Amino acid sequence: MNTIKHDVVVIGGGPAGLAAAIAARKSGCKDVLLIERDKRLGGILNQCIHDGFGLHKFDEALTGPEYAQRFIDEFNSLGIDSMLSTIVLSVDGKRNLYVSSRKSLTRIEAGSVILSMGCRERTAGAISLPGTRPAGIYTAGAAQNFINLQNIMVGKKVVILGSGDIGMIMARRMTLEGAKVEAVFEILPYPSGLARNIQQCLNDYDIPLYLSTSVIEIHGKERVTGVTVAGTDKNFKPIPGTERHVPCDTILLSVGLIPENELTRGAGVQMEARTGGAGVDDTFMTGVPGIFSCGNVLHVHDLVDHVSDEASLVGEYAVRYLDGEIKPPESYIKIEPQQGVRYVLPQKVSGMRDFTLSLRVTTPSRDRAVWVKDGDRKVARKKMIRLHPAEMIRINIKKEKLQGAKVLEVSVE
Amino acid sequence: MSKKELTCIVCPNGCQLEAMLENSDSGSLQITEITGHLCEKGPEWAEQELTHPVRTVISNILVESGDLPLVSVRTDAPVPRNMIFDVMKEIKAAKTKAPVAIGQILIKHPAGTGCNIIATKNVRNV
Numbered sequence: 025m026n027t028i029k030h031d032v033v034v035i036g037g038g039p040a041g042l043a044a045a046i047a048a049r050k051s052g053c054k055d056v057l058l059i060e061r062d063k064r065l066g067g068i069l070n071q072c073i074h075d076g077f078g079l080h081k082f083d084e085a086l087t088g089p090e091y092a093q094r095f096i097d098e099f100n101s102l103g104i105d106s107m108l109s110t111i112v113l114s115v116d117g118k119r120n121l122y123v124s125s126r127k128s129l130t131r132i133e134a135g136s137v138i139l140s141m142g143c144r145e146r147t148a149g150a151i152s153l154p155g156t157r158p159a160g161i162y163t164a165g166a167a168q169n170f171i172n173l174q175n176i177m178v179g180k181k182v183v184i185l186g187s188g189d190i191g192m193i194m195a196r197r198m199t200l201e202g203a204k205v206e207a208v209f210e211i212l213p214y215p216s217g218l219a220r221n222i223q224q225c226l227n228d229y230d231i232p233l234y235l236s237t238s239v240i241e242i243h244g245k246e247r248v249t250g251v252t253v254a255g256t257d258k259n260f261k262p263i264p265g266t267e268r269h270v271p272c273d274t275i276l277l278s279v280g281l282i283p284e285n286e287l288t289r290g291a292g293v294q295m296e297a298r299t300g301g302a303g304v305d306d307t308f309m310t311g312v313p314g315i316f317s318c319g320n321v322l323h324v325h326d327l328v329d330h331v332s333d334e335a336s337l338v339g340e341y342a343v344r345y346l347d348g349e350i351k352p353p354e355s356y357i358k359i360e361p362q363q364g365v366r367y368v369l370p371q372k373v374s375g376m377r378d379f380t381l382s383l384r385v386t387t388p389s390r391d392r393a394v395w396v397k398d399g400d401r402k403v404a405r406k407k408m409i410r411l412h413p414a415e416m417i418r419i420n421i422k423k424e425k426l427q428g429a430k431v432l433e434v435s436v437e
Numbered sequence: 438m439s440k441k442e443l444t445c446i447v448c449p450n451g452c453q454l455e456a457m458l459e460n461s462d463s464g465s466l467q468i469t470e471i472t473g474h475l476c477e478k479g480p481e482w483a484e485q486e487l488t489h490p491v492r493t494v495i496s497n498i499l500v501e502s503g504d505l506p507l508v509s510v511r512t513d514a515p516v517p518r519n520m521i522f523d524v525m526k527e528i529k530a531a532k533t534k535a536p537v538a539i540g541q542i543l544i545k546h547p548a549g550t551g552c553n554i555i556a557t558k559n560v561r562n563v
């Protein structure tokens with residue numbers, strides 16, 4: 025096995041990895057390497073052919089591949105090194121990477137490492153679906169990959185479980201391809217995807233969305249033949265007498281994304297249960313010095329624009345770490361989610377620099393404010409007309425506001 | 438006077454808009470008031486949606502001898518909502534040859550609309 029050295033090594037060539045590599049190069053590092061297991065750069069955006077990407081960054085409604093190409097063009101024009109069709113097998117706490125391509129196995133000694141491996145979808149196993157396991161059950165993203173990248177149609181009569189955005193987008197896609205989408209069933213009393221997708225992907229095509237409804241049985245031996253659904257009560261238990269049968273040959277699951285963190289754990293990085301990603305400070309450095317994380321592998325984003333912004337910062341910090349400019353402080357200020365807040369990121373900050381606090385709320389509400397407090401002192405407050413768990417909230421916080429703080433508490437009031 | 442609720446789809450905020458409508462003397466619908474928008478694109482969109490709804494159509498076109506079997510495409514301007522399936526019919530019947538470059542026009546004026554179908558991905562020749 026041969027060994028090579030690189031200053032900054034980026035794992036994953038999706039929007040996060042691309043933006044991080046570009047920023048690292050622009051921060052003056054000449055030796056940046058990006059490793060991607062697929063044969064193309066762009067990550068999941070290659071299969072997200074619908075529009076709506078880049079509204080914040082470019083003020084245009086680009087499709088996923090168009091958004092990705094802007095970054096791929098910049099990446100190429102800067103002459104940044106990449107290894108495609110190459111998978112990172114492991115990373116250790118001393119920033120040694122073991123990578124495998126078709127031809128060889130290589131060890132890479134990295135000055136700093138940026139983890140940007142993205143996320144994968146929750147599957148039937150992850151949500152424990154009742155009934156048999158016939159063919160015809162796909163995650164929405166797998167169906168998206170088959171239809172948009174491989175030209176394989178997955179079914180004709182479809183029901184969708186879960187009202188995530190990818191599921192709704194696939195409801196429209198399959199309808200346009202000639203399938204009949206019977207309905208979307210969501211166990212929660214509110215949709216988990218964006219309102220605009222309910223309009224343009226479901227309402228436009230008269231596809232009904234049933235809230236507080238769950239699949240209680242899947243039918244079919246070899247192939248799915250239908251599902252039994254029922255209304256659910258407050259505790260997500262089926263309400264007797266509300267069962268009905270819906271015939272279908274295909275079930276798409278759109279029940280959420282999970283950060284893909286096997287490598288992160290392998291490196292000994294401390295994880296956060298609330299985000300499913302690494303715990304990080306205000307430079308996006310994990311608990312292991314020189315290992316950084318960004319994009320969907322850190323926490324699931326709803327807007328790719330935010331992924332790119334976050335990753336640009338991380339690319340810069342990874343270079344400043346190499347230059348010795350970033351050192352862990354003597355003590356950190358902790359950030360804790362309180363009432364109404366599902367998670368916060370970063371989970372701790374140095375107090376030495378401005379940062380953007382990202383957070384998600386636990387339930388939908390209206391006309392509230394998100395408070396960031398140090399004891400009784402107000403550090404920041406953001407008024408919100410609408411709050412929804414599907415929409416990440418970002419609040420910019422100045423370092424001047426952090427003087428003397430020990431713990432910041434974030435709540436919805 | 439009547440009230441109509443609609444969701445603005447211009448940006449991810451997805452504002453819930455309320456439009457007050459009135460029948461004018463000539464019989465056509467008049468929008469008297471729109472509320473619920475966070476920005477000025479909302480009322481503009483609502484007016485369009487209530488008089489002449491349009492959508493961007495997104496799909497794939499078959500590619501011969503490319504490094505991918507399909508190239509993703511979209512209309513370069515929104516088309517009337519009731520024309521979506523007519524435009525799709527032409528997209529499904531179409532075929533192209535690699536290489537394809539982003540922005541390349543693959544179908545001119547599908548189904549008699551004023552728009553073009555353009556590629557949204559580069560596909561290399563193999």
Ligand SMILES: Cc1cc2nc3c(=O)[nH]c(=O)nc-3n(C[C@H](O)[C@H](O)[C@H](O)COP(=O)(O)OP(=O)(O)OC[C@H]3O[C@@H](n4cnc5c(N)ncnc54)[C@H](O)[C@@H]3O)c2cc1C
Binds near residue numbers: 072111113144165
């Ligand atoms: C199926 C699916 C559909 C989505 N649809 C939308 C959508 O419609 N709109 C939207 O705004 N967001 C969507 N998202 C969210 C979307 O993932 C983010 O907006 C954005 O793409 C995240 O960027 P990323 O770079 O963090 O991850 P990704 O785009 O997932 O990129 C991660 C990359 O890392 C590579 N990788 C992973 N592990 C390794 C390894 N060990 N070695 C080498 N390479 C590796 C992967 O191959 C991949 O290319 C979707 C996500 C999924 C999973």
Ligand code: SF4
Binds near residue numbers: 445452475476480
């Ligand atoms: S009204 Fe403005 S802010 Fe609201 S969804 Fe439409 S474009 Fe977005």
